[in-house]
Amino acid sequence: MLTARQELLRLLAQKSFRLGQFTLSSGVKSDYYVDCRTTTLDARGSQLTGQVFLQEIRAQGWKPDAIGGLTMGADPIVVAVTVTSGALNGFLVRKAEKQHGTGRRIEGFAEKGAKVVIVDDVCTTGASTIQAIEAAREFGFDVIGVMCLVEREEAMGRANVEKAAMPALFISIFMASEVRQEHLFQNDETAPVAFAVAAVCEICGRPAVTNVPRRLCAAHANS
Numbered sequence: 001m002l003t004a005r006q007e008l009l010r011l012l013a014q015k016s017f018r019l020g021q022f023t024l025s026s027g028v029k030s031d032y033y034v035d036c037r038t039t040t041l042d043a044r045g046s047q048l049t050g051q052v053f054l055q056e057i058r059a060q061g062w063k064p065d066a067i068g069g070l071t072m073g074a075d076p077i078v079v080a081v082t083v084t085s086g087a088l089n090g091f092l093v094r095k096a097e098k099q100h101g102t103g104r105r106i107e108g109f110a111e112k113g114a115k116v117v118i119v120d121d122v123c124t125t126g127a128s129t130i131q132a133i134e135a136a137r138e139f140g141f142d143v144i145g146v147m148c149l150v151e152r153e154e155a156m157g158r159a160n161v162e163k164a165a166m167p168a169l170f171i172s173i174f175m176a177s178e179v180r181q182e183h184l185f186q187n188d189e190t191a192p193v194a195f196a197v198a199a200v201c202e203i204c205g206r207p208a209v210t211n212v213p214r215r216l217c218a219a220h221a222n223s
Helices: 004-016 043-059 075-085 127-139 157-165 176-186
Strands: 017-023 029-034 066-070 089-093 106-108 115-123 142-151 169-175
Touching (some): 004 017, 004 043, 004 169, 017 176, 043 075, 043 142, 043 169, 066 075, 066 106, 066 127, 075 115, 089 127, 127 142, 142 157, 142 176, 157 169, 169 176
Parallel strands (some): 066 089, 142 169
């Protein structure tokens, strides 16, 4: 029987991962795209997301009062974890303060001094995660942990988030290379026997999908 983590990886590879030519929100070109919301907003995917994030929070020994993140990538994760836990509160961070009503940037749980975990769906440069960290601290939350569903292993994202999160720890549920490998396996494409995490293609420098017998990206591995 598959664990919740294994099943979530399968769903991400099936529903969220695409090979091709894409321009990311950072402006960077990439030969793959991960749209986590097609998984985190899926009925079963939402259940698994809640279970896996909650398991990791408990494994780290964190005892937050709430979890939250920048809209809208974090939205389904926040809801899934709060519902699964039956105890954690949730909050969402607007990209800018409202220009009407209360003018708040933090929506939902809003108790100053509360211990919180920041969540995000995909970390590339880390910009959206960092915005959420800064907004949470500016409001008065105590950020005790930071998590993302998929880390793209490029564009200095981990270093950027780790610096902003200190002294809190930054945790990734999956690396993009794991999702890519599972996607290739599901589609009966050549899957490597061994794989070096964060390796890059020795021809073009894009993320590698195989290191047997050479480190190559998807395009060059199939050429």
